[in-house]
Amino acid sequence: MTQTAERPLALIGAGKMGGAMLEGWVKRGADPRSIVVVDPKPAPEMSDLLARHGIGHETALSASCKPGILLLAIKPQLMERVLPTLTPSVLPDTLVLSIAAGTTVATLGSAFGDVPIVRVMPNTPAQVGRGMSVAYANDKVVDEQRREVDLLLSAIGMVAWADAEDQMDAVTAVSGSGPAYVFHLVEALAAAGVKAGLPAELARVIARQTVVGAGELLHQSELDAGTLRENVTSPNGTTAAALSVLMAPDGLGALMEKAVAAATRRSRELAG
Numbered sequence: 143m144t145q146t147a148e149r150p151l152a153l154i155g156a157g158k159m160g161g162a163m164l165e166g167w168v169k170r171g172a173d174p175r176s177i178v179v180v181d182p183k184p185a186p187e188m189s190d191l192l193a194r195h196g197i198g199h200e201t202a203l204s205a206s207c208k209p210g211i212l213l214l215a216i217k218p219q220l221m222e223r224v225l226p227t228l229t230p231s232v233l234p235d236t237l238v239l240s241i242a243a244g245t246t247v248a249t250l251g252s253a254f255g256d257v258p259i260v261r262v263m264p265n266t267p268a269q270v271g272r273g274m275s276v277a278y279a280n281d282k283v284v285d286e287q288r289r290e291v292d293l294l295l296s297a298i299g300m301v302a303w304a305d306a307e308d309q310m311d312a313v314t315a316v317s318g319s320g321p322a323y324v325f326h327l328v329e330a331l332a333a334a335g336v337k338a339g340l341p342a343e344l345a346r347v348i349a350r351q352t353v354v355g356a357g358e359l360l361h362q363s364e365l366d367a368g369t370l371r372e373n374v375t376s377p378n379g380t381t382a383a384a385l386s387v388l389m390a391p392d393g394l395g396a397l398m399e400k401a402v403a404a405a406t407r408r409s410r411e412l413a414g
């Protein structure tokens with residue numbers, strides 16, 4: 143991170159997502175003096191992390207603090223109330239980053255004026271350095287600032303750039319919310335194992351480890367997901383029997399399409 147004690151990164155909201163990003167940066171050795179956390183009510187684990195690493199914490203951003211980067215990680219519904227309180231701290235060269243679902247560049251611009259703004263949609267695996275972040279920049283963002291954002295986000299996972307702001311709603315639905323779908327898959331697989339006759343604890347352990355192992359294999363392998371799926375599937379075997387259900391016209395594909403469409407719609411609604 144290139145932020146300094148004089149122009150720190152101010153993290154506004156150290157909850158589940160802002161906290162996951164912070165934890166990712168701390169694990170990568172970020173200089174605690176270059177970060178200020180603003181949260182009126184951080185979770186106890188977050189307060190511990192801040193204390194352990196000597197990261198400054200305030201309940202409101204002090205007027206004297208002029209962050210180099212202002213990272214907004216509060217709920218979209220709070221933006222209208224909180225943004226005006228931050229305006230005095232934003233200088234013309236402050237880079238405003240927002241991870242809020244739905245909150246548009248126009249909304250941020252109406253609070254802060256003609257400043258560089260980047261919307262970022264991260265996800266919680268950032269906490270362990272395996273995040274997926276997609277960024278969209280307004281036309282005030284210069285190449286050096288794009289590199290700065292790349293550097294910041296690549297420290298906690300992969301980074302991609304969207305070239306149109308309206309793509310951010312579908313991005314939110316796929317990668318922002320996506321970890322929840324995978325965690326639900328673990329829950330559903332374990333529940334199905336119980337229905338098939340397994341003790342609950344054994345079903346929980348094997349469902350979890352199967353997703354962990356498949357994710358790690360996907361991570362380490364050069365093969366795409368379809369090929370890795372085929373490698374499990376013996377002709378006329380057990381996997382083929384299951385996939386004939388999951389890949390039926392009304393199977394997982396159709397369900398996923400409906401789920402992603404619902405999340406995309408909700409992201410658009412949050413824009414107001």
Ligand SMILES: NC(=O)C1=CN([C@@H]2O[C@H](COP(=O)(O)OP(=O)(O)OC[C@H]3O[C@@H](n4cnc5c(N)ncnc54)[C@H](O)[C@@H]3O)[C@@H](O)[C@H]2O)C=CC1
Pocket residue numbers: 154155156157158159160161180181182183184185215216217218220224241242243263264265266318319
């Ligand atoms: N949870 C996730 O997986 C993801 C969340 N997001 C976005 O991140 C944002 C935060 O979501 P979560 O972390 O899940 O919510 P959260 O509720 O866990 O965290 C929000 C934090 O903001 C703090 N806060 C409330 N008022 C504040 C104020 N005036 N100033 C500073 N901090 C304040 C709260 O105390 C809380 O710690 C949302 O806009 C959401 O759309 C984006 C990607 C993924």
Ligand SMILES: O=C(O)[C@@H]1CCC=N1
Pocket residue numbers: 243314318319
């Ligand atoms: O559920 C939400 O609205 C946020 C945005 C993406 C993940 N969590």
